[in-house]
Amino acid sequence: MAGSGTDHLRDPAAHDDVVLRVEHLVQEFPAGRSGGRRQVVHAVSDVSLDVRRGETLGIVGESGCGKSTTARALVQLPPPTSGRVVLDPGAATEVEMVALSGSALRAVRPRMQMIFQDPISSLNPRRSVRDIVGEGLAIWSKASDGLHQQARVDEVLEAVGIDPEVAATRRPHQFSGGQCQRISIARAVVMDPEILICDEPVSALDVSVQAQILNLLEDMKERYGLTLVFISHDLSVVRNVSDRVAVMYLGKLCEVGDADALYERPAHPYTRVLLASAPEPAPTVDPSDADIGDEIPSPIDPPSGCRFRTRCPRATERCAAEEPVMRQVGDDHYVACHFPSI
Amino acid sequence: MSTASAAGPLLSVQDLGVTFGTADGPVRAVDGVSFDLTEGRTLGIVGESGSGKSVTAKALMNLLPSYAEVEGSITFGGRDLRALAAARERHFWGVELTMVFQDPMTSLNPVKRIGEQIAECLRVHLGRSRKVATAEALDLLERVGIPEPRKRLRQYPHELSGGLRQRVVIAMALACGPRLLIADEPTTALDVTVQKHILDLLDDLRRERAMSMILITHDLGVVKGRADDVMVMYGGRTMESAETPTLFGRMHHPYTRALLETIPRIDAPAHTRLVPIPGRPPSPAEVGRSCPFAARCRHRIDDCLDGVPPLVPVPVGAAGAEGAEDASHHSACIVSVGSDGRGDS
Numbered sequence: 001m002a003g004s005g006t007d008h009l010r011d012p013a014a015h016d017d018v019v020l021r022v023e024h025l026v027q028e029f030p031a032g033r034s035g036g037r038r039q040v041v042h043a044v045s046d047v048s049l050d051v052r053r054g055e056t057l058g059i060v061g062e063s064g065c066g067k068s069t070t071a072r073a074l075v076q077l078p079p080p081t082s083g084r085v086v087l088d089p090g091a092a093t094e095v096e097m098v099a100l101s102g103s104a105l106r107a108v109r110p111r112m113q114m115i116f117q118d119p120i121s122s123l124n125p126r127r128s129v130r131d132i133v134g135e136g137l138a139i140w141s142k143a144s145d146g147l148h149q150q151a152r153v154d155e156v157l158e159a160v161g162i163d164p165e166v167a168a169t170r171r172p173h174q175f176s177g178g179q180c181q182r183i184s185i186a187r188a189v190v191m192d193p194e195i196l197i198c199d200e201p202v203s204a205l206d207v208s209v210q211a212q213i214l215n216l217l218e219d220m221k222e223r224y225g226l227t228l229v230f231i232s233h234d235l236s237v238v239r240n241v242s243d244r245v246a247v248m249y250l251g252k253l254c255e256v257g258d259a260d261a262l263y264e265r266p267a268h269p270y271t272r273v274l275l276a277s278a279p280e281p282a283p284t285v286d287p288s289d290a291d292i293g294d295e296i297p298s299p300i301d302p303p304s305g306c307r308f309r310t311r312c313p314r315a316t317e318r319c320a321a322e323e324p325v326m327r328q329v330g331d332d333h334y335v336a337c338h339f340p341s342i
Numbered sequence: 343m344s345t346a347s348a349a350g351p352l353l354s355v356q357d358l359g360v361t362f363g364t365a366d367g368p369v370r371a372v373d374g375v376s377f378d379l380t381e382g383r384t385l386g387i388v389g390e391s392g393s394g395k396s397v398t399a400k401a402l403m404n405l406l407p408s409y410a411e412v413e414g415s416i417t418f419g420g421r422d423l424r425a426l427a428a429a430r431e432r433h434f435w436g437v438e439l440t441m442v443f444q445d446p447m448t449s450l451n452p453v454k455r456i457g458e459q460i461a462e463c464l465r466v467h468l469g470r471s472r473k474v475a476t477a478e479a480l481d482l483l484e485r486v487g488i489p490e491p492r493k494r495l496r497q498y499p500h501e502l503s504g505g506l507r508q509r510v511v512i513a514m515a516l517a518c519g520p521r522l523l524i525a526d527e528p529t530t531a532l533d534v535t536v537q538k539h540i541l542d543l544l545d546d547l548r549r550e551r552a553m554s555m556i557l558i559t560h561d562l563g564v565v566k567g568r569a570d571d572v573m574v575m576y577g578g579r580t581m582e583s584a585e586t587p588t589l590f591g592r593m594h595h596p597y598t599r600a601l602l603e604t605i606p607r608i609d610a611p612a613h614t615r616l617v618p619i620p621g622r623p624p625s626p627a628e629v630g631r632s633c634p635f636a637a638r639c640r641h642r643i644d645d646c647l648d649g650v651p652p653l654v655p656v657p658v659g660a661a662g663a664e665g666a667e668d669a670s671h672h673s674a675c676i677v678s679v680g681s682d683g684r685g686d687s
Contacts, residue, residue, distance in 0.1 A: 279563030
């Protein structure tokens with residue numbers, strides 16, 4: 001796909017359930033010089049998304065598609081090159097994060113927390129687990145006194161299945177990968193965020209532990225009223241956790257829609273490729289849909305028009321000349337393709 | 343299939359054990375693993391981290407460090423591999439028996455051109471001249487589906503994508519015409535769209551060259567359509583082994599079943615509650631005197647903690663005709679095999 005456009009966004013005036021609205025997000029990184037010209041990696045190019053209160057939005061794609069860069073740009077790590085990231089659009093508490101810096105940005109950060117792929121390297125090895133989980137509260141003094149803070153930390157630790165007594169004395173290396181991911185979840189949830197951004201949270205875990213963490217995230221969402229943005233390359237995992245799914249390719253959005261609709265009636269050729277390439281292909285696509293070239297174009301010099309056209313079986317001249325924009329193909333189902341399957 | 347030729351299996355592993363001496367005492371990574379591989383077949387070895395699947399592969403490839411203590415016997419094409427290793431017969435590995443690793447970047451030399459690296463195997467092992475070896479390297483690159491092979495010969499690994507690098511590694515593994523190729527998580531580091539192509543390529547090559555293959559993976563889905571036989575490992579031991587359709591059709595061991603049930607399905611509706619396996623995989627240091635899965639097993643009885651259950655043939659249930667037991671289907675579980683009826687099915 002290669003799609004831009006904002007047709008798939010909800011109008012905040014008509015819908016008050018949008019908790020996060022991302023408009024025309026662009027993230028570029030310098031990539032040195034070639035032939036005297038400055039080069040730029042187009043990691044994310046004009047991506048617009050909205051996230052509704054209480055839902056899980058899955059973002060799926062292969063490495064280099066910009067899914068993690070998008071996630072990081074949402075929490076301003078680092079801030080995007082351009083675009084808007086609006087928390088609570090249309091509400092009194094509305095904040096546009098990209099324009100903020102310094103203490104104003106720090107003040108908003110607790111509202112959006114993140115968990116990372118590698119649970120062990122994302123925890124400070126030299127501190128006790130209880131200190132790690134409690135540090136955010138200590139900084140923000142969200143609870144009025146130390147006793148309350150401690151009670152909150154213990155409550156959240158118990159909720160994720162870690163014994164607070166044990167956490168008081170032990171450090172991350174004394175826990176397994178799955179337990180460290182539980183600790184990361186506790187560290188994020190203890191701040192009482194509105195949105196939890198999960199960047200490949202189960203990719204580093206053994207399959208027998210993966211289900212524990214996925215179930216835990218569902219429980220946490222329920223218990224603390226969270227909204228989740230869930231990034232993964234694993235289509236089965238994304239389907240399991242998501243209410244809506246966004247498919248990305250080479251810095252662009254291909255298709256966004258209700259999870260079941262998107263998996264049962266994939267409209268974008270790239271979505272079909274992904275579904276047909278899974279070890280156990282989805283029954284809704286033909287196995288031959290996976291037969292495309294291996295070479296992903298460089299994000300330094302992405303193809304004109306639709307960025308997927310160089311590998312797309314349906315590409316025509318129009319795809320090179322004109323970038324497809326998001327359009328509706330079903331109830332809550334949008335695709336950016338000139339020739340979608342509908 | 344009972345196509346086992348009169349000559350016997352190509353590879354026969356009997357009672358393989360691998361123990362690493364560490365500062366904290368001996369760690370038993372592989373314990374009593376036995377299997378046969380018939381010429382031309384693919385064996386899938388499925389397991390999580392710490393299951394001993396990669397250590398088994400390294401034992402076959404003679405790649406274990408010197409502090410590893412190996413027991414048991416490994417026979418390949420009638421030859422005793424451990425005796426060959428002791429005699430430092432290096433030319434055996436890389437020729438008849440080769441391996442493809444998980445990460446194609448670290449299996450290639452970053453400062454050597456692709457062409458030289460492939461030609462090197464041919465020159466060292468088969469004594470080809472530089473010119474002949476380069477010509478053969480070109481053919482190999484073509485065969486593994488690398489576009490513009492002539493240009494690639496002169497490129498360095500960093501100039502290639504992950505998928506192309508893995509194709510180069512496969513070309514190197516094929517260079518000397520192996521009888522057995524061991525692929526250890528060959529696609530885990532690759533994107534899904536590339537993963538399928540690499541697995542398809544390995545399958546095509548195996549057929550075309552009548553090679554045997556051992557496909558090691560943590561993903562039951564990967565072996566489902568591609569392996570003839572499957573062996574499921576956990577905590578250094580074999581939990582269950584069978585021909586692939588039998589394994590998926592009549593899964594016997596609680597671990598195999600739990601592993602399949604715990605994985606989210608691509609065709610199940612959103613928010614389907616997953617069936618987790620409690621706890622975590624055992625570390626090799628914990629391998630003890632009981633069933634390795636007992637601590638996490640729903641069907642555990644007291645007897646599970648008393649001794650390591652042996653791998654025994656699984657009786658064909660009532661559904662099977664009067665054929666006694668399926669000679670290819672083995673499981674190491676005393677609960678569902680138990681004749682006392684306590685097993686739950």
